[in-house]
Amino acid sequence: MAVPIVLALALAAGLSGCGGSGEDAVMPNVVGKKLDVALSDVDRAGVNKDDVEVVGGGVFGVVDKSNWVVCEQLPAAGSAVTDKPRFTVDRSCADVTPAPPSSPAEPTSAASATPSDDATTAATAPVTATDQPLTVETNTDFAAVMKQQDYCSPDIASFAAKYAGTKLAFDGAIVAMAPHDGAKTRYDILVNQGDFSETVAQPGPQFQFRDVNTTYDLHYSGDVPVSIGVGAKLHVVATVDQYIANQCLLLLKPVETSFR
Numbered sequence: 001m002a003v004p005i006v007l008a009l010a011l012a013a014g015l016s017g018c019g020g021s022g023e024d025a026v027m028p029n030v031v032g033k034k035l036d037v038a039l040s041d042v043d044r045a046g047v048n049k050d051d052v053e054v055v056g057g058g059v060f061g062v063v064d065k066s067n068w069v070v071c072e073q074l075p076a077a078g079s080a081v082t083d084k085p086r087f088t089v090d091r092s093c094a095d096v097t098p099a100p101p102s103s104p105a106e107p108t109s110a111a112s113a114t115p116s117d118d119a120t121t122a123a124t125a126p127v128t129a130t131d132q133p134l135t136v137e138t139n140t141d142f143a144a145v146m147k148q149q150d151y152c153s154p155d156i157a158s159f160a161a162k163y164a165g166t167k168l169a170f171d172g173a174i175v176a177m178a179p180h181d182g183a184k185t186r187y188d189i190l191v192n193q194g195d196f197s198e199t200v201a202q203p204g205p206q207f208q209f210r211d212v213n214t215t216y217d218l219h220y221s222g223d224v225p226v227s228i229g230v231g232a233k234l235h236v237v238a239t240v241d242q243y244i245a246n247q248c249l250l251l252l253k254p255v256e257t258s259f260r
Helices: 035-044 117-124 142-144 155-161
Strands: 007-010 053-057 070-073 086-090 168-180 187-193 207-212 233-244 249-259
Touching: 035 070, 035 086, 053 142, 142 155, 155 233
Parallel strands: 053 086, 207 249
Antiparallel strands: 007 053, 070 086, 168 187, 168 233, 187 207, 233 249
């Protein structure tokens, strides 16, 4: 089941005093900043950034710090740092005003200006769903996200929005499986492309079948084993449902599931 996890970036003992004077460092305001920037700010304030505890980060924790935003901080800005600081991060934060930048922003040039609304809409406009499923061989967008090394990439969210309701087909494997909200016969099933590995993470989205019964909802075809679980090799045909940004999960609705 996808749940937020706590990633302790380090548990080294002791916090560095500001300027080595023995006095407690003062916590800067980092709410609303990217995690990598926030860690750099506290380091400059005299707090060892490796002592910061980071809470959140999706299914497998923080992979790319620049993809996560600090939504809460302890201690509060301006307070003395007497214990290990804690940052709570998410993909975005509701009702949070970003902290001011640590240094003056670079002037925006014409080349780096924000794309027009028309250009953004064209890039993410939903496509008309077809009965023929997309594969990495037939669709360049699908091929691109399946090569994505960051499963929390905004490119995956854009893909999900553009292709919502569209069928996908790929070879994958079950990498995690847990009861849905404590149910006995319904499950949340995490699927990656390729084969299951305990040591190597596959690129591409973290797909999930959410709240499914393993007897009927997966729509089996071909030979079906007596039971299924982590490591099962699948050929998946499913429709794109939605992307859950704060869990970095691309939800799919099963259309046809066969075993490889």
